[in-house]
Amino acid sequence: MKKAEVVFIPFPGLSHLISTLEFVKLLINRDNRLRVTVLVIKFPHITENDVNTKSLPISESLNIINLPEVSLPPNTDPGFSSMTALLEAQKPNVKQAVSNLTTREGQHGHLAAFVVDMFCTTMINVANEFNVPTLVFFTSGVASLGLNLYLYTLRERDNVDSTQLLLQNEVAIPSFANPVPSKSLPSFVLHKEWESFFMRLARGLKKVNGIIVNSFEELESHAVHSFFSHPDLSDILIYPVGPLLNLEPKTKGTVDADSDDVMKWLDDQPPSSVVFLCFGSRGYFDEDQVKEIAHAVENSGARFVWSLRKPPAKGTMAAPSDYPLYDLGLVLPEGFLDRTAEIGRIVGWAQQAQILAHPAIGGFVSHCGWNSTLESIYFGVPIAAWPLFAEQQANAFELVCELKIGVDIALDYRVELSGRPNYLVTADKIERGIRSVLDKDADVRKKVKEMSEKSKKTLLEGGSSYNYLGRLIDYIMYEASLMKKAEVVIIPSPGVGHLVSTLEFAKLLINRDNRLRITVLVEDKSCGMPCVSGRGR
Missing domain, CATH: 3.40.50.2000 (Glycogen Phosphorylase B;)
Structure with missing residues (x-):
C-alpha cells in the first residue's frame, strides 16, 4: 500500500x-x-x-x-x-x-x-x-498561539506597535479569558530588536x-x-x-550517578513533601540570585531537590552547564550544603519528568516553559511560577490567574536581551511561593490533580x-x-528536431508540477519497436 x-x-x-x-x-x-x-x-x-x-x-x-x-x-x-x-x-x-x-x-x-x-x-x-x-x-x-496571532493582527490591521503595549496596564487578548498584564507579554513583542523576528514568525503562522x-x-x-x-x-x-511528552528517562550519553542518588533519596521521603526547583535546559541565575534562592529554601524548612546550573560564557548561544563540586561552595551561602545535607539534594542537569513523577514531589518551582508545564500537570504537581524569557511570562499568567493550577513567585520577572534580569527576587518572596505550593490543603493542588486525570484521558x-x-x-x-501522479505518455516523432523540442517540453512539464509523471516512448531503431526512453518524477 x-x-x-x-x-x-x-x-x-x-x-x-x-x-x-x-x-x-x-x-x-x-x-x-x-x-x-x-x-x-x-x-x-x-x-x-x-x-x-x-x-x-x-x-x-x-x-x-x-x-x-x-x-x-x-x-x-x-x-x-x-x-x-x-x-x-x-x-x-x-x-x-x-x-x-x-x-x-x-x-x-x-x-x-x-x-x-x-x-x-x-x-x-x-x-x-x-x-x-x-x-x-x-x-x-493555544493561548500563547492566539496571543501571537492577535498582536500580529493589531500591527498589520491597526498599526499598533507591540513595543508600545508596555505603556498600557493590560491588553485584552481573545485567547485569554482575562486581560493580560503588559508585563506578562512575551519578550519578543516588547523589544524593538526582536520585532522583525516576531512579525516574520506570526506572518508565517497566518500563511x-x-x-x-x-x-x-x-x-x-x-x-x-x-x-x-x-x-x-x-x-x-x-x-x-x-500533551506530547517524553516520559522515558533521558540520558546525557552516560550513566548519571546524580540522578540515581536523587531517586534513591526521594524513595525515603514522605509523599508530597519535597519541592523541586528546575528552570529548564536554558535556565540559570547569577550568584546573587542563587544565594537568595538558597536562603529561601533553607528558611522554608522544606525538603528539596534543586537543579542548579552554571551560566554560559557571556555573548554566546551555549547552554548552561553543571557546576563542578568545588564551585558550588563559592556560589552558595557559606555552610549551606552542610546544613541542608539531610533535607535536600543539589544536582546539575536533572531527569525532570522522572523526578516529577515521584510521589515524594509536592511542588515544582518552574520557569513555566510549556513542556515543563505539561509534565507538571500530567503528574499532578502544582507549580510555583517564576518565568524567565520568551513566552514564559504569558504561560505563568495563564497557569496562575486563568487556570488556577499554580501560585505566583515572580510573574513579572524577565531576563532581558542583555542577559541580565529586570530585578532580584528576594528570599522572602521565594519562600512564600515554596510554602504555598507545598500546602496540602490548597485549591491549586486539587485543581491540578483533576487536570492530571484529564491529561491522561x-x-x-x-x-x-x-x-x-x-x-x-x-x-x-x-x-x-490529490497528490497522486497524473501519468502522461508522450510519443514524439523520431525526427531529431521533433524529438529535441518534445523532450524540452517534457522537462518543462515535470519541473512545473510535481503531480505529473511523464513516460516518453522513443522508437528503438534496432527493432523498429517503441521503447521507454525515460521517465520524469
Missing part, C-alpha cells in the same frame, strides 16, 4: 525537538497509512539532537535524514539573526532531500504535507515549490494550512474555543493534540486530542489523494 509521506522540519532546540519527535511517534503509531521523514537540522552548541532522534523507533514508516551542516557568514551576531541565517542556508539541503524523496515515490508513497516548527516557517516556500500544504507544529499552548498545538482542549478550553468564535482567530485551523479513544488527531490524519490523507 502506498503511504502518505509527511516531511517534518523541527527546530533543533531541545524542548522543540522533544515534543516534535513525540508527535511523530504518535502519528505513525495511530495510522499505518502514514510515512514520516524527519529532516534534522544541526545548530552550533546544540548536541542533544542525535541522542533524541536515536530514541525514535525503527520502523518502515519512519525515515530520519540528518541534513549537512552549514557555516554561518563571518561576524553573524548570535541570537535570532544567526538562527534565521542558518535556516535560510539550509533551504537548498531541504529542497534536495525532498526532491530525492519524490523521485522514489513509487517505492514509498505520495508526498502529502510539510510539518514545520513554529520557528521554521521560512520553509513554507520550499513546500510551495512541491505543491503540498504546510502545517506548523506549535510547541507552546499555513493548519496549526498543530501541543496542548489539549480540556486544559485550554477558552483558548481553543476562541479559534472558533472570535473573528480575528476563526480563520485559523488548529489541532490541539497534546485526552489521547485515549474518545478524548479531545484523540479526535483532533483523527481529523488531522483525515486531512493529510485527503491531500495525499
Whole structure:
C-alpha cells in the first residue's frame, strides 16, 4: 500500500525537538497509512539532537535524514539573526532531500504535507515549490498561539506597535479569558530588536494550512474555543493534540550517578513533601540570585531537590552547564550544603519528568516553559511560577490567574536581551511561593490533580486530542489523494528536431508540477519497436 509521506522540519532546540519527535511517534503509531521523514537540522552548541532522534523507533514508516551542516557568514551576531541565517542556508539541503524523496515515490508513497516548527516557517516556500500544504507544529499552548496571532493582527490591521503595549496596564487578548498584564507579554513583542523576528514568525503562522498545538482542549478550553468564535482567530485551523511528552528517562550519553542518588533519596521521603526547583535546559541565575534562592529554601524548612546550573560564557548561544563540586561552595551561602545535607539534594542537569513523577514531589518551582508545564500537570504537581524569557511570562499568567493550577513567585520577572534580569527576587518572596505550593490543603493542588486525570484521558479513544488527531490524519490523507501522479505518455516523432523540442517540453512539464509523471516512448531503431526512453518524477 502506498503511504502518505509527511516531511517534518523541527527546530533543533531541545524542548522543540522533544515534543516534535513525540508527535511523530504518535502519528505513525495511530495510522499505518502514514510515512514520516524527519529532516534534522544541526545548530552550533546544540548536541542533544542525535541522542533524541536515536530514541525514535525503527520502523518502515519512519525515515530520519540528518541534513549537512552549514557555516554561518563571518561576524553573524548570535541570537535570532544567526538562527534565521542558518535556516535560510539550509533551504537548498531541504529542497534536495525532498526532491530525492519524490523521485522514489513509487517505492514509498505520495508526498502529502510539510510539518514545520513554529520557528521554521521560512520553509513554507520550499513546500510551495512541491505543491503540498504546510502545517506548523506549535510547541507552546493555544493561548500563547492566539496571543501571537492577535498582536500580529493589531500591527498589520491597526498599526499598533507591540513595543508600545508596555505603556498600557493590560491588553485584552481573545485567547485569554482575562486581560493580560503588559508585563506578562512575551519578550519578543516588547523589544524593538526582536520585532522583525516576531512579525516574520506570526506572518508565517497566518500563511499555513493548519496549526498543530501541543496542548489539549480540556486544559485550554477558552483558548481553543476562541479559534472558533472570535473573528480575528476563526480563520485559523488548529489541532490541539497534546500533551506530547517524553516520559522515558533521558540520558546525557552516560550513566548519571546524580540522578540515581536523587531517586534513591526521594524513595525515603514522605509523599508530597519535597519541592523541586528546575528552570529548564536554558535556565540559570547569577550568584546573587542563587544565594537568595538558597536562603529561601533553607528558611522554608522544606525538603528539596534543586537543579542548579552554571551560566554560559557571556555573548554566546551555549547552554548552561553543571557546576563542578568545588564551585558550588563559592556560589552558595557559606555552610549551606552542610546544613541542608539531610533535607535536600543539589544536582546539575536533572531527569525532570522522572523526578516529577515521584510521589515524594509536592511542588515544582518552574520557569513555566510549556513542556515543563505539561509534565507538571500530567503528574499532578502544582507549580510555583517564576518565568524567565520568551513566552514564559504569558504561560505563568495563564497557569496562575486563568487556570488556577499554580501560585505566583515572580510573574513579572524577565531576563532581558542583555542577559541580565529586570530585578532580584528576594528570599522572602521565594519562600512564600515554596510554602504555598507545598500546602496540602490548597485549591491549586486539587485543581491540578483533576487536570492530571484529564491529561491522561485526552489521547485515549474518545478524548479531545484523540479526535483532533483523527481529523488531522483525515486531512493529510485527503491531500495525499490529490497528490497522486497524473501519468502522461508522450510519443514524439523520431525526427531529431521533433524529438529535441518534445523532450524540452517534457522537462518543462515535470519541473512545473510535481503531480505529473511523464513516460516518453522513443522508437528503438534496432527493432523498429517503441521503447521507454525515460521517465520524469
